[in-house]
Amino acid sequence: MKNYIFCLLAIVLFSCSPKEQVQTFMTYNLRYNNPNDGENRWEVRKENVADLILNYQPDVFGTQEGLNDQITWLDSVLTNYSYIGVGRDDGKQKGEYCAIFYKTAKYNVIKQSTFWLSKTPEEISVGWDAALERICTYFLLENKETKQRFYVFNAHFDHVGNIARLNSSKLIFSKITEHNPENYPCVLMGDLNLLPETDPILYLSMQMDDSKGLAGESVSGAEGTFNGFKHDKTVTDRIDYIFISKGDAKVKEYKVIDDQVEERYPSDHLPVLVEMEL
Template sequence: MFPHICGVSSQETLLGPACADGDPVKIVSYNLRFASEADPQPWSRRRPASVELLSGLAPDILGTEEGVDHQLADLMDGLGDHYRLVAEHRHDGGIEENSAIIYNSRAVELIKIEHQWLSTTPDVPGSISWGATLPRMYSLASFRRVADDAEFFVITTHFDHESIEVQVNSAHQVIDRIAGLDPDVPLIVMGDFNCGEDSEPYAIMTAGQLRDAYLTAAERGPRLGTFNNYAAPDPDGVRIDWILVSDRVTVSSARMVDEAPGGQYPSDHLPVEAVIDF
Protein backbone atom coordinates (compact mmCIF):
# COMPACT_ATOMS: atom_id res chain seq x y z
CA MET A 1 0.00 0.00 0.00
CA PHE A 2 1.24 3.48 -0.73
CA PRO A 3 1.46 5.48 2.51
CA HIS A 4 -0.25 8.75 3.28
CA ILE A 5 2.11 11.66 2.85
CA CYS A 6 0.31 13.28 5.76
CA GLY A 7 -3.19 12.98 7.20
CA VAL A 8 -6.02 15.03 8.64
CA SER A 9 -9.24 14.07 10.34
CA SER A 10 -12.44 14.09 8.31
CA GLN A 11 -13.71 16.82 10.64
CA GLU A 12 -10.68 19.10 10.28
CA THR A 13 -11.08 22.17 8.11
CA LEU A 14 -8.23 22.60 5.64
CA LEU A 15 -7.36 26.27 5.40
CA GLY A 16 -5.13 28.43 3.28
CA PRO A 17 -4.72 31.94 1.91
CA ALA A 18 -6.51 33.22 -1.15
CA CYS A 19 -4.49 32.66 -4.31
CA ALA A 20 -2.58 35.19 -6.35
CA ASP A 21 -1.64 35.18 -9.99
CA GLY A 22 0.89 32.54 -11.01
CA ASP A 23 1.67 29.87 -13.57
CA PRO A 24 -1.28 27.96 -15.04
CA VAL A 25 -1.85 24.50 -13.59
CA LYS A 26 -2.67 21.55 -15.84
CA ILE A 27 -5.20 19.17 -14.28
CA VAL A 28 -5.88 15.69 -15.68
CA SER A 29 -8.40 13.12 -14.45
CA TYR A 30 -8.03 9.57 -15.73
CA ASN A 31 -9.69 6.23 -15.04
CA LEU A 32 -6.78 3.92 -15.84
CA ARG A 33 -8.79 0.69 -15.98
CA PHE A 34 -7.28 -1.65 -13.42
CA ALA A 35 -4.38 -3.83 -14.52
CA SER A 36 -5.28 -7.42 -15.28
CA GLU A 37 -3.64 -9.89 -17.62
CA ALA A 38 -7.00 -11.66 -17.90
CA ASP A 39 -8.54 -8.55 -19.43
CA PRO A 40 -8.95 -8.53 -23.25
CA GLN A 41 -6.75 -5.41 -23.08
CA PRO A 42 -4.10 -6.46 -20.53
CA TRP A 43 -1.92 -3.90 -18.80
CA SER A 44 1.21 -5.32 -20.44
CA ARG A 45 -0.23 -4.20 -23.78
CA ARG A 46 -1.55 -0.87 -22.51
CA ARG A 47 1.39 0.17 -20.36
CA PRO A 48 3.60 1.70 -23.10
CA ALA A 49 0.69 3.73 -24.49
CA SER A 50 -0.32 4.85 -21.00
CA VAL A 51 3.16 6.10 -20.17
CA GLU A 52 3.55 7.80 -23.55
CA LEU A 53 0.18 9.52 -23.30
CA LEU A 54 0.64 10.81 -19.77
CA SER A 55 4.25 11.84 -20.34
CA GLY A 56 3.08 13.85 -23.33
CA LEU A 57 0.30 15.51 -21.35
CA ALA A 58 2.76 16.38 -18.55
CA PRO A 59 0.06 17.17 -15.98
CA ASP A 60 0.81 19.20 -12.90
CA ILE A 61 -1.84 17.22 -11.04
CA LEU A 62 -3.19 13.86 -12.18
CA GLY A 63 -6.09 12.21 -10.38
CA THR A 64 -6.50 8.53 -11.21
CA GLU A 65 -9.12 5.89 -10.61
CA GLU A 66 -8.75 2.08 -10.52
CA GLY A 67 -4.95 2.01 -10.62
CA VAL A 68 -3.37 -0.86 -8.66
CA ASP A 69 0.03 -0.59 -7.01
CA HIS A 70 2.24 -1.92 -9.79
CA GLN A 71 0.27 0.04 -12.38
CA LEU A 72 0.88 3.30 -10.55
CA ALA A 73 4.54 2.35 -10.09
CA ASP A 74 4.86 1.89 -13.87
CA LEU A 75 3.41 5.36 -14.43
CA MET A 76 5.74 6.89 -11.87
CA ASP A 77 8.74 5.26 -13.56
CA GLY A 78 7.66 6.73 -16.88
CA LEU A 79 6.76 10.22 -15.70
CA GLY A 80 10.11 11.07 -14.13
CA ASP A 81 11.71 11.74 -10.76
CA HIS A 82 10.02 15.10 -10.28
CA TYR A 83 6.61 13.45 -9.95
CA ARG A 84 5.25 12.34 -6.59
CA LEU A 85 2.43 9.95 -5.71
CA VAL A 86 -0.01 9.86 -2.83
CA ALA A 87 -2.55 7.05 -2.82
CA GLU A 88 -4.80 4.90 -0.68
CA HIS A 89 -6.32 1.49 -1.33
CA ARG A 90 -10.08 1.54 -1.35
CA HIS A 91 -9.97 -1.70 0.71
CA ASP A 92 -12.23 -3.64 -1.62
CA GLY A 93 -10.98 -7.06 -0.50
CA GLY A 94 -9.83 -7.84 -4.03
CA ILE A 95 -7.25 -6.32 -6.34
CA GLU A 96 -7.01 -3.18 -4.18
CA GLU A 97 -7.57 -0.33 -6.56
CA ASN A 98 -6.25 3.03 -5.36
CA SER A 99 -7.58 6.53 -5.09
CA ALA A 100 -4.46 8.36 -6.24
CA ILE A 101 -3.06 11.79 -6.97
CA ILE A 102 0.19 12.15 -8.90
CA TYR A 103 1.70 15.63 -8.93
CA ASN A 104 4.59 17.53 -10.46
CA SER A 105 6.76 18.62 -7.53
CA ARG A 106 8.36 21.34 -9.65
CA ALA A 107 4.98 23.03 -9.99
CA VAL A 108 3.08 22.23 -6.78
CA GLU A 109 3.78 21.16 -3.22
CA LEU A 110 1.49 18.86 -1.24
CA ILE A 111 0.44 20.28 2.13
CA LYS A 112 -2.13 17.79 3.42
CA ILE A 113 -4.05 14.75 2.21
CA GLU A 114 -7.25 13.16 3.48
CA HIS A 115 -8.86 9.91 2.31
CA GLN A 116 -12.54 9.25 3.04
CA TRP A 117 -14.95 6.50 2.08
CA LEU A 118 -18.27 7.30 0.45
CA SER A 119 -20.46 5.86 3.17
CA THR A 120 -22.20 6.75 6.43
CA THR A 121 -18.92 5.89 8.21
CA PRO A 122 -16.39 7.74 6.02
CA ASP A 123 -13.46 7.23 8.39
CA VAL A 124 -13.78 3.42 8.21
CA PRO A 125 -11.61 2.01 5.40
CA GLY A 126 -13.60 -0.10 2.96
CA SER A 127 -16.98 0.89 4.39
CA ILE A 128 -20.05 0.80 2.15
CA SER A 129 -23.60 2.12 2.55
CA TRP A 130 -26.88 2.69 0.69
CA GLY A 131 -26.79 -0.76 -0.92
CA ALA A 132 -23.46 -0.30 -2.71
CA THR A 133 -21.66 -3.49 -3.73
CA LEU A 134 -18.13 -2.04 -3.65
CA PRO A 135 -16.39 0.55 -1.48
CA ARG A 136 -15.90 3.94 -3.09
CA MET A 137 -13.92 6.90 -1.80
CA TYR A 138 -12.54 10.35 -2.38
CA SER A 139 -9.19 11.95 -1.65
CA LEU A 140 -8.93 15.60 -0.63
CA ALA A 141 -5.55 17.31 -0.96
CA SER A 142 -4.32 20.79 -0.15
CA PHE A 143 -1.57 22.06 -2.46
CA ARG A 144 0.68 25.09 -2.70
CA ARG A 145 1.75 26.39 -6.11
CA VAL A 146 5.54 26.72 -6.21
CA ALA A 147 5.54 29.85 -8.38
CA ASP A 148 3.68 32.07 -5.92
CA ASP A 149 2.80 30.03 -2.80
CA ALA A 150 -0.89 30.17 -3.74
CA GLU A 151 -2.87 27.40 -2.04
CA PHE A 152 -5.70 25.37 -3.52
CA PHE A 153 -7.72 22.22 -2.89
CA VAL A 154 -8.09 19.15 -5.09
CA ILE A 155 -10.64 16.36 -4.66
CA THR A 156 -10.52 13.21 -6.77
CA THR A 157 -13.22 10.56 -6.56
CA HIS A 158 -14.84 7.56 -8.22
CA PHE A 159 -18.60 7.14 -7.82
CA ASP A 160 -20.57 3.90 -7.87
CA HIS A 161 -21.32 2.47 -11.30
CA GLU A 162 -24.63 0.73 -10.56
CA SER A 163 -26.91 2.70 -8.25
CA ILE A 164 -28.23 6.23 -8.70
CA GLU A 165 -29.10 6.23 -4.98
CA VAL A 166 -25.47 5.56 -4.09
CA GLN A 167 -24.32 8.24 -6.54
CA VAL A 168 -26.73 10.81 -5.09
CA ASN A 169 -25.67 10.10 -1.52
CA SER A 170 -22.02 10.22 -2.57
CA ALA A 171 -22.56 13.61 -4.21
CA HIS A 172 -24.19 14.97 -1.06
CA GLN A 173 -21.30 13.65 1.04
CA VAL A 174 -18.68 15.34 -1.13
CA ILE A 175 -20.63 18.61 -1.16
CA ASP A 176 -21.00 18.46 2.62
CA ARG A 177 -17.24 18.06 2.97
CA ILE A 178 -16.64 21.00 0.63
CA ALA A 179 -18.83 23.12 2.90
CA GLY A 180 -16.14 22.70 5.57
CA LEU A 181 -13.39 24.14 3.38
CA ASP A 182 -12.28 27.76 3.20
CA PRO A 183 -14.43 29.20 0.37
CA ASP A 184 -11.74 31.74 -0.50
CA VAL A 185 -9.32 28.98 -1.52
CA PRO A 186 -9.69 27.69 -5.11
CA LEU A 187 -11.09 24.18 -5.44
CA ILE A 188 -10.91 21.52 -8.16
CA VAL A 189 -13.07 18.38 -8.02
CA MET A 190 -12.47 15.62 -10.54
CA GLY A 191 -13.05 11.97 -11.19
CA ASP A 192 -15.13 9.26 -12.76
CA PHE A 193 -18.68 9.98 -11.63
CA ASN A 194 -20.30 7.21 -13.72
CA CYS A 195 -23.12 9.58 -14.72
CA GLY A 196 -23.60 12.43 -17.15
CA GLU A 197 -24.65 16.06 -17.31
CA ASP A 198 -28.36 15.28 -17.16
CA SER A 199 -28.08 13.24 -13.96
CA GLU A 200 -29.15 14.10 -10.42
CA PRO A 201 -25.60 13.70 -9.02
CA TYR A 202 -24.30 16.21 -11.59
CA ALA A 203 -27.05 18.65 -10.59
CA ILE A 204 -26.12 18.26 -6.93
CA MET A 205 -22.42 18.74 -7.59
CA THR A 206 -22.94 21.87 -9.70
CA ALA A 207 -25.78 23.51 -7.73
CA GLY A 208 -23.46 25.65 -5.62
CA GLN A 209 -19.96 26.99 -6.15
CA LEU A 210 -18.75 24.31 -8.57
CA ARG A 211 -18.82 24.75 -12.36
CA ASP A 212 -18.06 22.27 -15.13
CA ALA A 213 -14.58 23.15 -16.40
CA TYR A 214 -15.36 21.88 -19.89
CA LEU A 215 -18.48 24.00 -20.25
CA THR A 216 -16.87 27.16 -18.87
CA ALA A 217 -13.44 26.93 -20.56
CA ALA A 218 -12.32 29.74 -22.86
CA GLU A 219 -11.21 27.09 -25.37
CA ARG A 220 -12.74 23.62 -25.66
CA GLY A 221 -11.87 20.49 -27.55
CA PRO A 222 -14.55 18.43 -29.31
CA ARG A 223 -17.28 17.05 -27.10
CA LEU A 224 -16.81 13.30 -26.68
CA GLY A 225 -18.18 10.54 -24.50
CA THR A 226 -15.47 9.65 -22.00
CA PHE A 227 -16.18 5.92 -21.71
CA ASN A 228 -14.78 4.82 -25.06
CA ASN A 229 -14.18 1.13 -24.24
CA TYR A 230 -10.77 1.15 -26.01
CA ALA A 231 -12.25 2.45 -29.25
CA ALA A 232 -12.72 5.76 -31.03
CA PRO A 233 -14.97 7.87 -28.76
CA ASP A 234 -18.58 8.68 -29.57
CA PRO A 235 -19.38 12.42 -29.95
CA ASP A 236 -22.87 11.58 -28.71
CA GLY A 237 -21.58 9.54 -25.78
CA VAL A 238 -21.99 10.50 -22.13
CA ARG A 239 -19.35 12.53 -20.33
CA ILE A 240 -19.05 10.52 -17.13
CA ASP A 241 -15.60 11.88 -16.24
CA TRP A 242 -15.59 15.53 -15.18
CA ILE A 243 -13.41 18.28 -13.82
CA LEU A 244 -15.35 20.81 -11.73
CA VAL A 245 -13.95 24.10 -10.42
CA SER A 246 -15.00 26.76 -7.94
CA ASP A 247 -15.59 30.37 -8.89
CA ARG A 248 -12.07 31.24 -7.73
CA VAL A 249 -10.72 29.26 -10.69
CA THR A 250 -10.47 30.35 -14.32
CA VAL A 251 -10.27 27.72 -17.06
CA SER A 252 -8.30 28.65 -20.17
CA SER A 253 -8.82 25.32 -21.95
CA ALA A 254 -10.46 21.94 -21.44
CA ARG A 255 -10.77 18.79 -23.50
CA MET A 256 -11.35 15.08 -23.60
CA VAL A 257 -8.02 13.64 -24.72
CA ASP A 258 -8.62 11.40 -27.73
CA GLU A 259 -5.16 9.91 -28.25
CA ALA A 260 -4.10 6.34 -28.93
CA PRO A 261 -0.29 6.10 -29.01
CA GLY A 262 0.79 3.44 -31.49
CA GLY A 263 -2.88 2.75 -32.23
CA GLN A 264 -3.53 1.59 -28.65
CA TYR A 265 -6.04 3.32 -26.41
CA PRO A 266 -4.47 3.09 -22.95
CA SER A 267 -7.77 2.69 -21.09
CA ASP A 268 -11.49 2.18 -21.57
CA HIS A 269 -11.90 5.84 -20.55
CA LEU A 270 -10.51 9.00 -22.07
CA PRO A 271 -8.49 11.34 -19.87
CA VAL A 272 -10.06 14.73 -19.28
CA GLU A 273 -7.82 17.79 -19.08
CA ALA A 274 -8.23 21.37 -17.92
CA VAL A 275 -5.67 24.17 -17.80
CA ILE A 276 -6.56 26.46 -14.92
CA ASP A 277 -5.40 29.52 -13.04
CA PHE A 278 -6.43 31.36 -9.88
Protein backbone atom coordinates in the same frame (compact mmCIF):
# COMPACT_ATOMS: atom_id res chain seq x y z
CA MET B 1 4.35 62.95 -14.19
CA LYS B 2 3.37 61.06 -11.03
CA ASN B 3 0.36 59.55 -12.84
CA TYR B 4 2.64 58.47 -15.69
CA ILE B 5 5.06 56.72 -13.30
CA PHE B 6 2.18 55.02 -11.47
CA CYS B 7 0.73 53.69 -14.73
CA LEU B 8 4.15 52.50 -15.86
CA LEU B 9 4.68 50.60 -12.60
CA ALA B 10 1.24 49.03 -12.87
CA ILE B 11 2.01 47.81 -16.39
CA VAL B 12 5.34 46.33 -15.29
CA LEU B 13 3.80 44.58 -12.30
CA PHE B 14 0.98 43.17 -14.42
CA SER B 15 3.35 41.92 -17.09
CA CYS B 16 5.41 40.14 -14.43
CA SER B 17 2.48 38.23 -12.96
CA PRO B 18 3.63 34.68 -12.26
CA LYS B 19 2.73 32.23 -15.01
CA GLU B 20 2.27 29.54 -12.36
CA GLN B 21 -1.25 30.84 -11.79
CA VAL B 22 -2.22 29.11 -15.05
CA GLN B 23 -2.23 25.40 -14.28
CA THR B 24 -3.33 22.21 -16.00
CA PHE B 25 -5.38 19.46 -14.41
CA MET B 26 -6.19 16.01 -15.73
CA THR B 27 -8.47 13.18 -14.67
CA TYR B 28 -7.80 9.71 -16.07
CA ASN B 29 -9.39 6.34 -15.35
CA LEU B 30 -6.56 3.89 -16.00
CA ARG B 31 -8.69 0.72 -16.16
CA TYR B 32 -7.56 -1.69 -13.45
CA ASN B 33 -4.93 -4.32 -14.18
CA ASN B 34 -7.16 -7.14 -15.40
CA PRO B 35 -5.18 -10.01 -17.02
CA ASN B 36 -8.38 -11.06 -18.80
CA ASP B 37 -8.43 -7.89 -20.90
CA GLY B 38 -6.48 -9.64 -23.65
CA GLU B 39 -4.99 -7.20 -26.12
CA ASN B 40 -6.18 -4.34 -23.89
CA ARG B 41 -4.44 -5.61 -20.76
CA TRP B 42 -2.27 -3.26 -18.71
CA GLU B 43 1.08 -4.78 -19.69
CA VAL B 44 0.35 -4.06 -23.35
CA ARG B 45 -0.84 -0.48 -22.93
CA LYS B 46 0.92 0.92 -19.85
CA GLU B 47 3.71 2.57 -21.86
CA ASN B 48 1.07 4.34 -23.95
CA VAL B 49 -0.63 5.63 -20.80
CA ALA B 50 2.66 7.00 -19.48
CA ASP B 51 3.56 8.53 -22.86
CA LEU B 52 0.21 10.33 -23.03
CA ILE B 53 0.72 11.84 -19.58
CA LEU B 54 4.29 12.86 -20.40
CA ASN B 55 3.17 14.38 -23.68
CA TYR B 56 0.56 16.64 -22.07
CA GLN B 57 2.48 17.31 -18.82
CA PRO B 58 -0.44 18.17 -16.51
CA ASP B 59 0.58 19.94 -13.33
CA VAL B 60 -1.80 17.75 -11.34
CA PHE B 61 -3.67 14.64 -12.43
CA GLY B 62 -5.98 12.23 -10.69
CA THR B 63 -6.33 8.56 -11.56
CA GLN B 64 -9.09 6.08 -10.90
CA GLU B 65 -9.07 2.26 -10.79
CA GLY B 66 -5.30 1.96 -10.64
CA LEU B 67 -4.09 -0.90 -8.43
CA ASN B 68 -0.93 -0.65 -6.35
CA ASP B 69 1.28 -2.17 -9.04
CA GLN B 70 -0.05 0.28 -11.63
CA ILE B 71 0.33 3.33 -9.41
CA THR B 72 3.84 2.43 -8.28
CA TRP B 73 4.90 1.69 -11.86
CA LEU B 74 3.61 5.08 -13.03
CA ASP B 75 5.39 6.70 -10.11
CA SER B 76 8.64 5.04 -11.19
CA VAL B 77 8.48 6.30 -14.79
CA LEU B 78 6.95 9.74 -14.19
CA THR B 79 10.04 10.96 -12.39
CA ASN B 80 9.00 14.62 -12.12
CA TYR B 81 5.83 13.63 -10.24
CA SER B 82 4.95 12.21 -6.88
CA TYR B 83 1.56 11.00 -5.67
CA ILE B 84 -0.73 10.49 -2.72
CA GLY B 85 -3.39 7.82 -2.31
CA VAL B 86 -4.40 4.53 -0.70
CA GLY B 87 -6.18 1.37 -1.75
CA ARG B 88 -9.89 1.43 -1.04
CA ASP B 89 -10.05 -2.13 0.34
CA ASP B 90 -7.78 -1.63 3.36
CA GLY B 91 -6.79 2.05 3.41
CA LYS B 92 -3.23 1.03 2.53
CA GLN B 93 -2.27 -0.83 -0.65
CA LYS B 94 -5.14 -3.22 -1.34
CA GLY B 95 -7.74 -2.43 -3.97
CA GLU B 96 -8.22 0.43 -6.38
CA TYR B 97 -6.73 3.86 -5.73
CA CYS B 98 -7.98 7.37 -6.43
CA ALA B 99 -4.37 8.55 -6.56
CA ILE B 100 -3.41 12.15 -7.27
CA PHE B 101 -0.07 12.94 -8.92
CA TYR B 102 1.57 16.37 -8.80
CA LYS B 103 4.77 17.99 -10.06
CA THR B 104 7.19 17.92 -7.16
CA ALA B 105 9.23 20.87 -8.43
CA LYS B 106 6.14 23.06 -8.41
CA TYR B 107 4.12 22.13 -5.34
CA ASN B 108 4.27 21.21 -1.68
CA VAL B 109 1.60 19.01 -0.11
CA ILE B 110 0.24 20.76 2.98
CA LYS B 111 -2.23 18.05 4.04
CA GLN B 112 -3.85 14.97 2.57
CA SER B 113 -6.42 12.30 3.37
CA THR B 114 -8.91 9.77 1.98
CA PHE B 115 -12.51 9.13 2.99
CA TRP B 116 -15.02 6.48 1.98
CA LEU B 117 -18.21 7.36 0.14
CA SER B 118 -20.56 6.00 2.77
CA LYS B 119 -22.44 6.82 5.97
CA THR B 120 -19.16 6.18 7.85
CA PRO B 121 -16.61 8.02 5.69
CA GLU B 122 -13.73 7.63 8.12
CA GLU B 123 -14.05 3.83 8.08
CA ILE B 124 -13.47 1.28 5.31
CA SER B 125 -17.05 0.78 4.18
CA VAL B 126 -19.57 0.32 1.38
CA GLY B 127 -22.05 3.17 1.05
CA TRP B 128 -25.82 2.94 0.78
CA ASP B 129 -26.80 0.77 -2.23
CA ALA B 130 -23.30 0.73 -3.75
CA ALA B 131 -21.84 -2.51 -5.07
CA LEU B 132 -18.29 -1.81 -3.86
CA GLU B 133 -16.20 0.34 -1.56
CA ARG B 134 -15.71 3.78 -3.09
CA ILE B 135 -13.35 6.52 -1.98
CA CYS B 136 -12.37 10.13 -2.44
CA THR B 137 -8.74 11.18 -1.97
CA TYR B 138 -7.80 14.83 -1.54
CA PHE B 139 -4.94 17.14 -0.73
CA LEU B 140 -4.11 20.78 -0.17
CA LEU B 141 -1.30 21.96 -2.43
CA GLU B 142 0.86 25.06 -2.19
CA ASN B 143 2.58 26.52 -5.22
CA LYS B 144 6.23 26.85 -4.23
CA GLU B 145 6.76 30.09 -6.15
CA THR B 146 3.48 31.98 -5.72
CA LYS B 147 2.47 30.44 -2.34
CA GLN B 148 -1.03 30.06 -3.72
CA ARG B 149 -2.95 27.20 -2.10
CA PHE B 150 -5.75 25.08 -3.53
CA TYR B 151 -7.47 21.76 -2.88
CA VAL B 152 -7.85 18.83 -5.24
CA PHE B 153 -10.44 16.12 -4.59
CA ASN B 154 -10.40 12.96 -6.73
CA ALA B 155 -13.27 10.45 -6.62
CA HIS B 156 -14.66 7.35 -8.29
CA PHE B 157 -18.41 6.89 -7.89
CA ASP B 158 -20.18 3.55 -7.77
CA HIS B 159 -21.40 2.09 -11.05
CA VAL B 160 -24.63 0.60 -9.65
CA GLY B 161 -26.10 2.43 -6.66
CA ASN B 162 -28.28 5.41 -7.56
CA ILE B 163 -28.72 6.41 -3.93
CA ALA B 164 -24.98 6.00 -3.35
CA ARG B 165 -24.09 8.25 -6.25
CA LEU B 166 -26.39 11.07 -5.19
CA ASN B 167 -25.24 10.81 -1.59
CA SER B 168 -21.62 10.69 -2.74
CA SER B 169 -22.07 14.06 -4.45
CA LYS B 170 -23.57 15.52 -1.30
CA LEU B 171 -20.93 13.98 0.96
CA ILE B 172 -18.01 15.24 -1.12
CA PHE B 173 -19.36 18.78 -1.25
CA SER B 174 -19.92 18.73 2.50
CA LYS B 175 -16.33 17.55 2.99
CA ILE B 176 -15.06 20.33 0.73
CA THR B 177 -16.94 22.85 2.87
CA GLU B 178 -15.77 21.23 6.12
CA HIS B 179 -12.07 21.07 5.26
CA ASN B 180 -11.81 24.43 3.51
CA PRO B 181 -12.81 27.21 5.93
CA GLU B 182 -10.23 29.45 4.25
CA ASN B 183 -12.18 29.20 0.98
CA TYR B 184 -9.18 28.23 -1.10
CA PRO B 185 -9.97 27.31 -4.72
CA CYS B 186 -11.02 23.67 -4.95
CA VAL B 187 -10.86 21.29 -7.93
CA LEU B 188 -13.05 18.17 -7.90
CA MET B 189 -12.26 15.55 -10.52
CA GLY B 190 -12.99 11.95 -11.23
CA ASP B 191 -14.90 9.15 -12.89
CA LEU B 192 -18.42 9.79 -11.62
CA ASN B 193 -20.09 7.04 -13.68
CA LEU B 194 -22.95 9.36 -14.61
CA LEU B 195 -24.10 11.41 -17.58
CA PRO B 196 -24.41 15.21 -17.24
CA GLU B 197 -28.22 15.25 -17.00
CA THR B 198 -28.40 12.94 -13.97
CA ASP B 199 -29.32 14.23 -10.52
CA PRO B 200 -25.90 13.74 -8.82
CA ILE B 201 -24.13 15.67 -11.59
CA LEU B 202 -26.80 18.37 -11.62
CA TYR B 203 -26.34 18.71 -7.87
CA LEU B 204 -22.58 19.20 -8.23
CA SER B 205 -23.15 21.62 -11.11
CA MET B 206 -25.28 23.76 -8.79
CA GLN B 207 -22.61 23.80 -6.09
CA MET B 208 -19.53 24.11 -8.31
CA ASP B 209 -18.61 25.16 -11.85
CA ASP B 210 -18.28 22.50 -14.54
CA SER B 211 -14.98 23.30 -16.26
CA LYS B 212 -16.43 22.44 -19.66
CA GLY B 213 -19.10 25.10 -19.27
CA LEU B 214 -16.51 27.69 -18.29
CA ALA B 215 -14.38 26.97 -21.36
CA GLY B 216 -16.77 28.61 -23.82
CA GLU B 217 -15.55 27.89 -27.35
CA SER B 218 -12.20 26.53 -26.12
CA VAL B 219 -13.51 22.95 -26.06
CA SER B 220 -11.89 20.20 -28.12
CA GLY B 221 -11.63 16.45 -28.47
CA ALA B 222 -14.34 13.83 -28.12
CA GLU B 223 -17.79 14.58 -26.74
CA GLY B 224 -17.71 11.62 -24.38
CA THR B 225 -15.07 10.10 -22.11
CA PHE B 226 -15.94 6.39 -21.86
CA ASN B 227 -14.84 4.38 -24.89
CA GLY B 228 -15.10 0.85 -23.45
CA PHE B 229 -12.11 -0.20 -25.61
CA LYS B 230 -14.31 0.24 -28.69
CA HIS B 231 -11.46 1.83 -30.54
CA ASP B 232 -13.32 2.40 -33.83
CA LYS B 233 -16.51 3.89 -32.37
CA THR B 234 -17.44 7.52 -31.69
CA VAL B 235 -17.14 8.27 -27.97
CA THR B 236 -20.32 9.94 -26.71
CA ASP B 237 -20.83 9.02 -23.02
CA ARG B 238 -19.41 11.75 -20.80
CA ILE B 239 -18.88 10.35 -17.30
CA ASP B 240 -15.52 11.91 -16.27
CA TYR B 241 -15.48 15.47 -14.94
CA ILE B 242 -13.42 18.33 -13.59
CA PHE B 243 -15.32 20.81 -11.41
CA ILE B 244 -13.99 23.98 -9.78
CA SER B 245 -15.36 25.96 -6.84
CA LYS B 246 -17.67 28.70 -8.04
CA GLY B 247 -16.03 31.88 -9.24
CA ASP B 248 -12.51 30.62 -8.56
CA ALA B 249 -11.17 29.98 -12.06
CA LYS B 250 -10.97 31.12 -15.65
CA VAL B 251 -10.80 28.09 -17.91
CA LYS B 252 -8.47 28.60 -20.86
CA GLU B 253 -9.00 25.19 -22.47
CA TYR B 254 -11.07 22.06 -21.96
CA LYS B 255 -9.97 18.98 -23.90
CA VAL B 256 -11.03 15.34 -23.95
CA ILE B 257 -7.89 13.64 -25.20
CA ASP B 258 -8.82 11.08 -27.86
CA ASP B 259 -5.29 10.26 -28.99
CA GLN B 260 -4.72 6.70 -30.18
CA VAL B 261 -1.62 4.56 -30.63
CA GLU B 262 -1.88 2.23 -33.59
CA GLU B 263 -5.63 2.97 -33.68
CA ARG B 264 -6.11 1.96 -30.04
CA TYR B 265 -6.91 4.00 -26.93
CA PRO B 266 -4.51 3.57 -23.99
CA SER B 267 -7.44 3.01 -21.57
CA ASP B 268 -11.19 2.41 -21.67
CA HIS B 269 -11.68 6.03 -20.60
CA LEU B 270 -10.40 9.16 -22.29
CA PRO B 271 -8.57 11.62 -20.05
CA VAL B 272 -9.97 15.10 -19.51
CA LEU B 273 -7.44 17.95 -19.53
CA VAL B 274 -8.30 21.44 -18.31
CA GLU B 275 -6.05 24.50 -18.34
CA MET B 276 -7.26 27.13 -15.93
CA GLU B 277 -6.18 30.25 -14.11
CA LEU B 278 -7.08 30.01 -10.43
